[in-house]
Amino acid sequence: GLAITAVRGAYFCSGCPHNTSTRLPEGSAAMGATGCHGLAAFMPDRRTTPTVGMGSEGMPWVAAQTFVDTPHMFQNLGDGTYAHSGLLTIRAAVAANSSVTYKILYNDAVAMTGGQPAEGAMTPQQIVRELVVEGVSPVVLVSEGPSRFRAGDLPPGVRVLHRDALEQVQ
Numbered sequence: 001g002l003a004i005t006a007v008r009g010a011y012f013c014s015g016c017p018h019n020t021s022t023r024l025p026e027g028s029a030a031m032g033a034t035g036c037h038g039l040a041a042f043m044p045d046r047r048t049t050p051t052v053g054m055g056s057e058g059m060p061w062v063a064a065q066t067f068v069d070t071p072h073m074f075q076n077l078g079d080g081t082y083a084h085s086g087l088l089t090i091r092a093a094v095a096a097n098s099s100v101t102y103k104i105l106y107n108d109a110v111a112m113t114g115g116q117p118a119e120g121a122m123t124p125q126q127i128v129r130e131l132v133v134e135g136v137s138p139v140v141l142v143s144e145g146p147s148r149f150r151a152g153d154l155p156p157g158v159r160v161l162h163r164d165a166l167e168q169v170q
Contacts, residue, residue, distance in 0.1 A: 010042040017144070020163060021105050022046055022076055025170045030074035030103075033057045037076040037105050048076065055085030062096045072099045074170070079106040082127060083120035087134070094135045101170065102136075125153045132158065140169050 012019040022040040024030055030048040032038040033056070040046035051060050058075040065073070077086045082104050093100050106124055109115050122130075124141060131139050132155040141149060141160045149160045161169060 010039045012036065012039060017107055017163075018105050020166065021103060021142075022048065023167070024048075024074060025167055028072065028074060028170070029070070030076055031058065031061060032076055033081070035076075035078040035081055035105075036107075037078055040076065054081050055089060057081070057086060057089050058093050058098070058100050058102065059089055061100050062093055062098045065098060065100075072101065074101050074103055077102050077104050078118075079104060079108065079122065079127065080110045080118035080120075083118055083122050087130065090131070090136065091134055125149065128154055128158055142166050142169060 016036070018037050018040070022030070022037055022043075023045075024047055028047070030040070030046070031051045032041040032048045033050075033052050034054045038050060040048040041050040057077045058073075061073040061075065077089075082090075086102075086104070090102055093102070104127060106127070108118060108121070110118055124143070128139055128141055139155075139158050141154070141158060142163050142165065143149065143160065144163045146160045146162050154160065
């Protein structure tokens with residue numbers, strides 16, 4: 001007999017914000033890691049390489065950037081990973097004066113393993129304040145609901161834009 005096999009490629013859950021936030025400007029590339037956003041490495045239109053495990057996001061780029069012609073890299077990072085180990089890799093990138101844009105993809109859940117709350121449960125405002133203190137610049141918060149973030153809740157100079165402006169921000 002003839003066997004028919006249907007294959008469904010990896011993709012984000014319906015309504016997941018990563019479906020939009022992992023998109024890149026034309027001509028750019030990103031690095032993935034452990035987490036739902038890592039599915040972007042299996043999507044041909046995302047130009048995302050599967051690189052490292054949790055806590056090392058961006059480090060291959062920090063090491064390679066002076067030896068390649070590529071001027072910049074995007075690094076996807078989930079809010080759960082940010083809370084327990086991602087800040088350390090961002091500190092290292094800042095210390096190395098690395099040309100990398102970290103896209104912290106906030107969904108307030110560890111969706112890949114069942115949807116439980118992310119350890120540490122940091123709010124976007126807390127993450128933004130921490131990034132500014134660590135010397136990250138610029139910091140831009142992109143959201144479907146930018147009106148939820150008042151100017152007094154964020155450090156001076158942090159822009160808050162609607163998700164529709166993501167490509168422009170990048």
